[in-house]
Amino acid sequence: MKLISYTLGFPPTEMRPGPAQRPWMDSTSDRFAYRCLPLNIANQYGWELLCPCSFEVTWDGGPSPDAMVVEILEDGWPHPTSHFGHGVLTFHVNQIFRTEPGTQLMTTGPMNNPKDGIAALSGIIETDWSHYTFTMNWVMTRAFHPVRFQKGEPFAHIFPVNLAAIEQIKPEFQPYETEDKLKESYEAWQDSRNNFNQELEIPDSQARKDKWQKAYFQGLGPDAKPTQKARHWTKLDVQPWPGSKAKKK
Known part of the structure; x- marks a missing residue:
């Protein structure tokens, strides 16, 4: 399966495979958060898009775009903007992604990486036909609370999805x-x-x-024998973007 990023005559957003590590997980006692394998796998499922600049954003609680102030601390392009108002911070993703027919692209915030005072929004783009760029948006959750992003910090996470498949699933309950x-x-x-x-x-x-x-982590059933019904993953080998300077941690 291919995922293509068409560049538009200028450097694309830096991207990297999602790393398993998170600072808050590192700080847990004995790093116990890493014992949760579903958490680790979700962190690695896809690619992160990285901030091109360092900045601090503050919102006064108002609905207009100028109710938000973005102060650039370390320059880079493009700058995030207040375009929609209502405390929404917009990152421009200046490239066109193309997926294979029947596959779309989920865009959301960095997995399991919360940020105080702001929340990432999520969207699904029909990248199997779209000719358009898209934006990644966050919404401020507190007025007069400065939020800082550092250059190279992830601001988005992307991974392929299948809209047709979700419509074909028939949920049911059984004993x-x-x-x-x-x-x-x-x-x-x-x-x-x-x-x-x-x-x-x-x-x-x-x-x-x-x-x-450790049974789930090791892919073992209650009888301590390996599962035979499906493949078991303890990490993902997500491929990097060619020529990218951003490295998976």
Whole structure:
């Protein structure tokens, strides 16, 4: 599958594969946040777009575009702007992305990387036909609270999606007894989890030494055997953009 970024006669936005690391995850006790494999995989699922400049933005709570002030601290192009008003900060993505037929592009904020005072908005672009550039937008959540972005900091995260596929999915509820061995496996896991959490309260217990249960991380079932039903990922090998100076951390 190809994802093409058509340049428009000037340098494109710097992009890199999403890194697993997050500063807030690094600062957790024993870096325990990295034990959550779904979190790690989501961080790496796609590519980050990086700020071309350092700046600080402040919003006075008003609805007009001039209610927001963007102060450039380290120059780069293009500058973020207040275009829509209502506390919306706009990043221009000055290139045209093209995906293969039937594939679209999800654009959202950096995965699992919250920022105080501002929230990323999300959009899906029909990049299998669109001839247009798009913008990445954030909305301020607090008035008179300065928010700073550093040059090279991610301001967007992109990954392919399939709109037709989501329409074909038929959600349904079923009792867990209807899938072979699911009830047995789930209850075995539940008992194991409850026992493990109880043992965590006991000094010098095996649970204290182990610190956490690793079955999901290792792709093991409650019987400690590898899953046979699907491939198991512990990291993603997302390809970098050719010639990009931005490196995956």
